[in-house]
Amino acid sequence: MKDTQISIKDDFWNEYTELVRTTVIPYQWEALNDRIQDAEPSYSIRNFRIAAGLEKGEFGGWIFQDSDLYKWLEAVAYSLERQPDPELENIADEAIELIGQAQHENGYLNTYFTIQEPGKEWSNLYEAHELYCAGHLFEAAVAYYRATGKRKLLDISCRFADLIASLFGKEPGQMQAYCGHPEVELALVKLYQATGEERYLNLSLYFIDERGSKPNYFLEEWERRGRTTIWAQGEPNLEVYQSHLPVREQPVAVGHAVRAVYLYTAMADLARLTGDVKLREACERLWANTTGKQMYITGGIGATHLGEAFTFDHDLPNDIVYAETCASIGLIFWARRMLQLEAKSEYADVMERALYNNVLGSMAKDGKHFFYVNPLEVWPEASAKSPDKFHVKPVRQKWFGCSCCPPNVARLLGSLDEYIYDVSEDGSTVRVHLFIGSEVAFETGGRKIVINQKSELPWNGQVEFKISLQEDKGDVPFMLALRIPNWFSSKEPVLKINGESVRYHVDKGYATVYREWQDGDQVEWLLPIETLLIAANPLIRADAGKAAIQRGPLVYCVEEADNGKPLASLSLAEVPELSASKASELLGGCVVVEGNGVVIDNSGWVEGQPYQPLTKHRESVRFKAIPYYLWGNREPGEMNVWLRY
Amino acid sequence: MKDTQISIKDDFWNEYTELVRTTVIPYQWEALNDRIQDAEPSYSIRNFRIAAGLEKGEFGGWIFQDSDLYKWLEAVAYSLERQPDPELENIADEAIELIGQAQHENGYLNTYFTIQEPGKEWSNLYEAHELYCAGHLFEAAVAYYRATGKRKLLDISCRFADLIASLFGKEPGQMQAYCGHPEVELALVKLYQATGEERYLNLSLYFIDERGSKPNYFLEEWERRGRTTIWAQGEPNLEVYQSHLPVREQPVAVGHAVRAVYLYTAMADLARLTGDVKLREACERLWANTTGKQMYITGGIGATHLGEAFTFDHDLPNDIVYAETCASIGLIFWARRMLQLEAKSEYADVMERALYNNVLGSMAKDGKHFFYVNPLEVWPEASAKSPDKFHVKPVRQKWFGCSCCPPNVARLLGSLDEYIYDVSEDGSTVRVHLFIGSEVAFETGGRKIVINQKSELPWNGQVEFKISLQEDKGDVPFMLALRIPNWFSSKEPVLKINGESVRYHVDKGYATVYREWQDGDQVEWLLPIETLLIAANPLIRADAGKAAIQRGPLVYCVEEADNGKPLASLSLAEVPELSASKASELLGGCVVVEGNGVVIDNSGWVEGQPYQPLTKHRESVRFKAIPYYLWGNREPGEMNVWLRY
Structure with missing residues (x-):
């Protein structure tokens, strides 16, 4: 998708992207600064200030609290990329400055260990989320660099990533280990893509290869820590922490759902970038299981709040459900990578299902209230009075002590344009995954093309594309591939070009039309909504x-x-x-x-x-x-x- | 029911009472001695041996483990009363000897504190179950004394009860407190009934009156213990531990279901024995709530395994259910007392429902496997793989680490004859609550009457009573009151006396017939089973x-x-x-x-x-x-x- 420019122009979605820009991002900044009345405090900024030596105090919040600031910065980056805002950029720059001040000389960066347990870094990979937080730092850095061209956060990230690369691996003296919460793996792929440094790709691959190997690192580490853990009692739960089996051998999705799909996302990236067939087969197998046997009709995944986890095939209770917002967002990340691995419409179908239902439903119309759990059946009295359903809230909350979901929604909705199209390297194929009003500009054969998509989804199935050739140098050949959505309709979509019905070829769920396009060509894609x-x-x-x-x-x-x-x-x-x-x-x-x-x-x-x-x-x-x-x-x-x- | 003799002679129930005698009691003795292979150890006998100084070691099992031996002894007592067995009596006598050896000079008796935390007695009434265990000791002692005439266990009990009476109360220097698990209250009533000592009745009443008063004892005690608890974290849960409100003010059933119904049982006893109207109203109110809004159709109560507790009105999930065996047994205890308070058939209806369904279903046909949780919907794979349903077992277990239920079943089934009839003090009314083949012998007006009940329940509604007057001194007047079961039939039961249909008066759900009975009178009570x-x-x-x-x-x-x-x-x-x-x-x-x-x-x-x-x-x-x-x-x-x- 080199040089491809995409921007959303859509009545339905612009309401949300605007909400993210004008409300969610400012609101979450207030939350990160503990300025929301009657909401759970975040402690995020405060932790960084203490770690940077600007304030005194104890670490606050969860051990992975740093990631909230990073996810917010990532959302800010997407917003700035689409709509410059010097004031917001200023705030972000100051936050980045603060992050830099909290970084150690050797590149290490984690406010929990800096404040609370200096010297104990890397002693609890099972639970302490250091690499997870690093991953969110890297994602934010890549996005911010792309949006603003500013390298500060990227440099902070590379220094930290280089430290990590020196500490983890198979060389003598290195830790043969990985994080209890996958995330750094997919982030390192992004860091590789932004910097071109293959060592980041290799580090990601190392983590993926090491995971689940025997002897099990988490069990050994647990023994070293005197058999103590922070949260649950007893032996580490290897399934929940994605450490039960090498990733290529996992038959079905198990464990903590967010951990799982973050892992699978990186696996799909790496399968594509390395051509690793076993890894690709594992992705396909886990995809079939997750979406075929463990997914709610809303695109929610993870049936139980105990471990925020998958349970087993076909166990999808509606009332004691979990279906965490972040898990559906991770499913969307994964689906996006699967589409890049192979352009099959079922991946986009799931992406769309999770987006329009579970994820969109997690945020209130005001952009200030969020669901963490997304139930399919609610009885408010039970949520209040039955301990089995305390986790199922009938009302969106202002913020959470563990507030992974709200900034995750912000960064997804803020970067939604990245989910709509795939344009092949040479521009010879334009694939439309989602029907969201937008403009895509790309080049093929040295010619610049702009396609304007108009969509009335989700209310109406009328989708239109207008093709503009920027220079007057004759027609341009490329293939337009339009997803045929699996909305269960008995009717087939109708394709019209310049008002004439056109027969189309179907390839893995996409209607494809290859032709010499003329400037001003109009394509209608009439989707039957029943x-x-x-x-x-x-x-x-x-x-x-x-x-x-x-x-x-x-x-x-x-x-x-x-x-x-x-x-x-x-x-x-x-x-x-x-x-x-x-x-x-x-x-x-x-x-x-x-x-x-x-x-x-x-x-x-x-x-x-x-x-x-x-x-x-x-x-x-x-x-x-x-x-x-x-x-x-x-x-x-x-x-x-x-x-x- | 003075001088009333009842014995069961029933094809259906004798199978179970025999099972209790020949299998359950011997099997549970093996369990108490940790001699069941592959079953969770009990540690009960071992704890008593250590406390008695006969063995060295640590306390094993739950803090309330002593109660398992007491409940077993109570079941043995019922068995011996109905069928002498010198060998079994010998084993029981030895166990009682052992209990005596574990008792302190001052009367105190609890192996946990004797072994594990000497000096810490009475410091954790919230959780430590000392009075609860005492209660089960008293119940066993009363039953054993009634069965064998042997006073040893009764004397042990009275010494302990006297110690308790000296420690608890409103006098200066006494603890104004009560147990976190009600039980001693109902047991003290039994001790009073067996010994005639009113101080035991008064102590029971004191505990009932004190419960839920302010300032809350459990909160104060928790502060004194440095805000520590054994199990759950955080502040004591007053609802679960039946300490949220004075008993007379409780509007609905809440908290741990077994604790609740054991408490209500004592309340009903005391309401009857003291004539306390407020207490009686509380019993009726809690009864209406429990059985009208929080009871499964199987007679199970307590909807959630979290706290083994009631949740709220009409919340009765079938799959994540709890419906603990002990809770239904406690409901039967309570129903029995409510019947004594007022002879209304609805109490017997619930008693019968819980007995034939939840309780009977908790034991396997072999008498060696038990359910703790009694679900109404089971998916074995979910029990194995969903943490929300781990507590719901699809197969009865051999024994439990917390094995309150099996001996509770044994003592209930072993004393089932006590649930069938109520004969008024003067013998002028014989009330039949349950249709279980049996013989009841009683006196009225100086005459001895024997009624033989034959029943084909639960398969067939044909019930017969044969009346025998032991001496040839003419007819005897008394009222026979037969329960009209609420089996939802649209037909009314038919009453025949000596083959002739007889119209009957209905009083609070009982068909009553007052007449001069002749020796050999045959009563048929034809219940419509649809x-x-x-x-x-x-x-x-x-x-x-x-x-x-x-x-x-x-x-x-x-x-x-x-x-x-x-x-x-x-x-x-x-x-x-x-x-x-x-x-x-x-x-x-x-x-x-x-x-x-x-x-x-x-x-x-x-x-x-x-x-x-x-x-x-x-x-x-x-x-x-x-x-x-x-x-x-x-x-x-x-x-x-x-x-x-």
Whole structure:
């Protein structure tokens, strides 16, 4: 994608990218400075100031708190790249200055160990997140360098990366080890791409190769630490920490979901960059398992809050769910790399599913409140009173003690343009993964091309591309490949060029058209958006006898605000007659789905009577469903994605 | 019930009482002596030997391990009372000897503190279970004294109780405190009843009155201990430990379910013995809440394993359920006391429900394997692989590290005769709560009466009573009150006396007949047993759109062994046509229920495809359901009580 320029111009998404720029980034800066009232403090900036010697005090927050500042800086970089903002850049420069002051002479950088346990660096790779934080530093540095051309953070990163490269590896005296939380691996690939220094790629590969080898490093380290750990008791949980098996031998996705997908992301990068077939096969195998057997219809992954982890195939409870925001974001990172490895539409399908549902739903319309856990079924009283559901919040929170998710949303939405297209090196193929209004400019055969995409998604399937050839030197041949979305429609998309229907070839889920394009060519890509009832595989016990509503990329849900409670009493009628209509006043404007439902008639029930013979008295109702991503923006209430039929 | 003699003669129940006598009691003695291979060790006897100075070593097991031996002795006492066994009595006498040797000069008795923390006695009433263990000692002592006439254990108990009475109370220098696990309160009532010493009744009442008062003792004690606890971190959880409110002010059942019902049991005893109206109202209020809003259809209580606790009204998940065996046993204890407080059939209904379902199902047919948690929905793979369900075992266990449940089952089943009848002081009313073949002998107006009950329950509703007047002195007047079970039948039971149908008066759920009885009178009580589909209150979200099968007192379930898997794919047909039939070969003989079901056709599903448009292809099947109490006695597999309709 050398020299490819992409910018988003889309009514739906610009609302979010603007929100990130104007609200999320400033708000999160306040949060990092502990200036949000009644929110959990972050301690991030304060930790850096203490580590830099500018303030006295104890380290605050989680051991990986540094990463929040780095993720924020990465989001800032994306924002500055798209829209210059000298004031914001100034704030970021000052933060970078502070980071530099906290760095040790030898390149080491981690405020926890600097403040709290100097001398104990690298003694707890299992839990202490030093390399994880380094990874987020590198990602921020690469983004900031790309956005501003300023090398300061990149230099800080390279010094730290060089220190790490000197400490870890197979040479005598080096640690043969890796981090308990994958992240540095994918970040080192970015650092390699930004600097061209192969040693960073090799270090990433080393970490990937070392992981899960025997004897197990985490077990040895645990013994050295006198069998102590920070959090859980007992022996290290190798699955949760992605250390149970060498990565190429892992048959299914297990363990902490964010750790897993961050790891898989780096694996996919490295499989592409090194051509390692075993690594690629592992990626494909883990992808098939994750998205085929362990993914919620919303694109959420990680079924249990205990270890924030995958459990096992088809175990996807809707109410005690985890489906962490960061895990879906990591799934999007991974899907993006899988697309680069092989242009198959299923990767983009999952990317889109996670983006429009789990991730988008994690942030409130105000950009200041976030979900960490993204449930598919909510009973607010249970969230308040059942310890099994304390982690499932019915209302987005201002900030979290462990606030990995909000800045992760900011950096994803801020760099969303990177997920829409793939243009081949020579510009001979332009592949459209996501239908988001945008402009892509690239070169092929020495000619500059600009494609303008217009999209009415997610509400309407009308997508248009206008092709502009910048110079008047005749037609330009290239292949346009348009993703055929897996929205379960029975109809096929229609392709029109300059108003004429055109037959297209299908290649791995992409409609491809190769032709000599003329300036001003108009392409219409008419996607059939139907309002459908979707069933889950019968092996997913939690969804048996139930259906979810999906319309285009959007999964729908019913809320108490529209349908009363208990929502569990509502089921689909024999003939649901679903209808979709624009509700411009509702939640900032959306398409609502209405349908025929039946509600259990509770008139025969006496207060305090728990059981009685079954009667099938039912009341017919017309229910209303809203897009899942908009749930929880009104009064706290019950919510349900899967409806009994 | 002075001078009332009751003995069980019942095909169904004698199998269990015999199992307790011939298998459970000897097996548990082996367990207490750590002689069961591959089972969690108990350490019980070993702890007493160490405390008695006969052996050296560390204390083993939970801090409340002493109670296992006491509960076993109580079960032995019931067994000896019903069937003398010199060898067993000898073993018990030796165990009692050992207990005596472990008792301190001043009466104190607790092997944990004697071995592990001498000098720290009474410093952790919140968690250390000293009074709880004392309570089980007293219960065992009373039972053993009644069974054998031997006072040794009773004397040990009285010495300990007297020490306790001197230490706790409102006098200067006394601790104004109570135990974190209620039990001693109900045991002191028994000690009072056995000895006639009112100081034990008063001590019980003191504990009940003190509980939940302010300033809170557990918080003060926690401060004194330097804010440390044994188990959970942080401030004491007053709800879990039944210390959040004075008992008379508690509006709903909260906290650890066993602690709660043991407490309520004592409250009901004291309300009856003291006539305390406020206490009685609290019992009735908590009863209505527990059984009307927080009880599973199986009679299980306590919805969450976190704190083994109640959660809140109508929160009764079937799969992450707790429904601890001991909690249902405690519910039976409480129901028994409520019946003594007021003879209302609903108390006996709950008693019967918990007994025939949750409690009976907790023990394997071999008497050697037990459930601690009694789920209503089981997916063995989830129990193995999802940390949210590790506590839900698909197979009964040999023993538990915390093995409160098995000896509790033994002492309940061993004393089941005490739950069948209530005969008024003067013998003028005989009330039949449970329909269990048995003989009750009592006196009224100086005449001795024997009633023989024959019952074919739970399979058949035919119950017969034969009245025998021992001497030939003419007819005897008394009232026979027969419970009208709430099995949801639309028909009324038929009462026949000497073959003639008789109309009866209904008083609080009991059919009452007052007459001059003649020797040889035959009473038939014909209970309509129908196979019914039962619905849960619509506020119980977990059971919405589902029905359970109940036949007489038995709740039914479907198992993978009969119906394949996934069981979630099975639902009830529009017209289920339930039929019941005797299956004499199945699981030792039972009545199975068959019905029309539909199974989701999974033929259209490709391996690894998680979601697709809903089709309603269904396959008709005839499913088979077995009594819930028999589940899990074949190959481990899925099980389900609630079926979609």
